[in-house]
Amino acid sequence: MRRREFIWLIGGMAACRPLAARTQQSDRVRRIGILLTETVEDDPYYEAPLKAIRDGLHDLGWIEGQNLTINIHRVAPKTAEIRRHIEELLAGQPDIVVTSGGTATGPLLQATRSVPVVFMAVVDPVGAGLVESLARPGGNATGFMRFDYSLSGKWLEILKQASPAVTRAGVVRDHTITSGVGQFAVIQSVASSLGVDVVPIDPRDDGELESGIAKIARSPNAGLITTTSAAVSAHRDLIIKLAAQHRLPAVHSHRIWVDRGGLISYGPDLIKLARLPAGYVDRVLKGENPADLPVQAPTGYEFIANLKTAKTLGLALPPAVLARADEVIE
Incomplete structure (x- = not known):
């Protein structure tokens, strides 16, 4: 369900900030649009990065209600909905737009080649x-990459390490x-070198997901991988439920999956990543051109494992896998 939100907060802490930080911006109130391809209100997958970027802007002297307004659009990852929200967002004449990822950024750049855009995790x-x-x-x-494609192969490697019997x-x-x-x-x-046959599953709707995962589960020694996209994340809780129901070991791209009951995740810390766009927003609002600001990649990734889920699946995670984990949820 889409929700449009205008945030006007009084920067009460501004009086405690150094004068230089409070006066470095122009007197004109600047407008930032934020476009999130989100299907669930108050989803921590989106809300925590959103808070991180707002905190980052505040630290750089951009105070909501004083020299800044933020217009947030949350939209389901459906083409028509995204386009409608983009039209509404651009009608507000933002000075810059921040997007959550490729699902939103592509259509936005089809709609404007003049408004500066900073993407958070593409x-x-x-x-x-x-x-x-x-x-x-x-x-x-310009903006920040979530990862390069080579990371995707590591998900299958981790799945095979966590459950060596997996062949499909x-x-x-x-x-x-x-x-x-x-x-x-x-x-x-990388599948053939690991002795695994991989089969794509489309997340168009719940029924297609249920039938696709059930079909995989009918194969002996089966497992599951979820890639990164707004359409996949929209079905996160259902996918976790189906993996548990069919006792499928699964590897995911972000820790929110593991926090909510998934087995293993390997990917960037999106909270740390989300603070970085604030710096680019600040530089663009001060006059720099996005064309000259290089796209940056994460400098590290985190490996999270859920022992409670492993026990539910009847899976004993090998010591080498647990030793590799940055965090083990028990």
Whole structure:
């Protein structure tokens, strides 16, 4: 369900900030639009990064209700809905727009080549046509990568390490976006060397997911991988439920899956990643061109394992896997 939210907060802490921090901006109130492809209100997967970017802006002297307004659009990852929200957002004449990922960024750049855009976590922005190159984006958009495609192959490697008997794996991916195709292609490229047959599962609706995962589960020694996209995340709780129901070991791209009952995740810390766009927003609002700001990649990834889920699945995670984990949930 879409929800539009205008946030006007009085920066009560501003009086405690150094004068330079409070006066570095122009007198004009600047407008930031934020476009999130989110289907569940108050979803921590989106809300925590949103708070991180707002905190980052505050630390740079941008105070909501004083020199800044933020117009947040939350929209289901459906083409018509995204386009409608983009039209509404641009009608507000924002000085800059921050997007959550490729699902929102692509349609936004089709709608405007003049409004500066900073994306928070996109997979393969060059392949998706969002920028000309990572070093020199060249257009009105820049931002931060979630990871490069090589990470996708590691999900299958981790699945095989966690459950060595796995010989067939379902891969939930959105085939309608370039990153969904790319992630599956990389997983497929390493599958034969690991002795695993991989099968794509589309997340178009609950019924298709249920039938696709049930089909994989009928194979002996089966497992599951979820790739990154708004369409996949929209079905997160159902996928976790189905993996438990069919006793499928599964590897995911972000810790929120493990926090909510998934087995293993390997990917960037999205909270740390979300603070970085504030710096680019600050620089653009001060006059720099997105075309000259290089796209940045994460400097590290986190490995999270859920022992409670492993026990529910009847799976004993090997000591080598547990030793590799940055955090083990018990």
